């Protein structure tokens with residue numbers, strides 16, 4: 001049986017990894033290299049030598065069980081390290097560390113801290129989140145903890161994550177996030193990272209698939225061909241490829257273009273937001289021991305992530321920092337402008353927060369994509385796409401899958417890919 005997988009991101013690679021032994025597998029990827037959103041830059045400067053660093057900042061959580069097991073299975077377990085991921089908030093012209101209950105107490109009024117603690121306890125006690133899919137996060141926070149907790153704590157977080165869509169986000173999403181992220185202990189949360197970069201995971205998966213006979217081919221799928229309710233093949237750069245099954249990992253907006261949605265019978269109207277993420281190579285560190293800084297200030301990015309305050313700069317021979325923003329529309333200046341213009345905009349904001357920043361920049365890179373995260377708005381729970389569709393031989397895995405709710409992640413995409421592989425094996 002021949003299976004075509006559309007997309008060599010983690011979902012596509014995970015499905016292929018599980019199927020390549022038993023099936024004839026062809027992954028079609030429109031970019032020259034596999035990896036999708038988890039791809040890395042290869043940096044090579046005369047003073048640092050060669051290394052890999054993620055194009056979008058990445059770390060993992062202790063609960064990412066399937067991904068951790070996969071890293072072990074591929075013999076890469078010794079590269080996975082758990083470090084304290086220090087966080088902070090920039091507001092009123094200064095940085096407030098936000099790692100421990102004591103630090104949060106210093107940044108927020110006591111009454112807000114008490115209300116926030118009660119909100120977290122209440123969120124953790126809710127087992128069935130589905131009724132909260134119909135109400136906004138803002139409504140629930142107002143009802144549970146009041147306006148001040150929303151304004152002082154949640155609003156800046158929601159702003160940096162969802163921008164203009166922040167008031168559309170559902171309470172079910174918020175509850176899911178609080179339940180996952182609130183077990184930080186008194187010293188702050190530990191985050192996982194593969195020393196040398198997650199690129200090693202992508203390469204190991206791709207090698208493993210090829211060794212088992214699978215192929216990873218560069219091309220763009222423009223159509224999934226369906227006849228009599230069954231998959232017949234795909235069209236790749238005008239060439240017809242016959243196959244028995246297709247696993248599609250592309251976002252709904254692309255899926256809509258390559259299949260007759262009437263046949264698919266699912267609502268593909270899922271809003272996504274884009275990301276514009278700059279990475280700077282620096283001569284010096286910028287912040288004292290803060291990895292992740294959320295920002296409530298009038299600058300064109302929502303967070304600054306100093307990677308080398310998480311992983312030592314000695315691994316790279318220089319300091320690395322991301323500045324990043326989500327954007328909600330193709331009309332955004334972050335999408336319309338040239339790379340140089342976006343970098344100039346970001347540099348202006350960075351200079352405002354960290355005077356003298358410009359002089360420390362050795363080089364920069366910018367990655368931008370339109371569809372980098374679903375907007376988990378009211379009603380999103382009902383739009384999650386199934387692994388197995390009504391079209392015989394068509395499977396779906398990606399950021400829109402159940403495994404990627406309430407937050408899309410590398411683990412979620414690996415699980416989604418595995419779920420499709422299981423369904424294929426079971427002949428569903």
Ligand SMILES: Cc1cc2nc3c(=O)[nH]c(=O)nc-3n(C[C@H](O)[C@H](O)[C@H](O)COP(=O)(O)OP(=O)(O)OC[C@H]3O[C@@H](n4cnc5c(N)ncnc54)[C@H](O)[C@@H]3O)c2cc1C
Nearest residue numbers: 007009010011030036037056058059220221398409410413
């Ligand atoms: C800014 C940012 C930060 C993140 N941080 C983290 C983090 O810290 N931790 C974490 O776990 N996760 C993080 N993620 C999420 C994680 O990277 C993604 O959830 C995961 O990599 C998605 O994998 P995927 O295979 O589902 O989708 P993708 O990686 O998007 O893969 C889909 C692939 O399909 C290809 N494709 C699209 N259309 C076609 C076509 N017509 N024909 C052929 N190929 C096509 C694309 O090029 C792409 O390679 C982050 C993501 C972003 C954007």
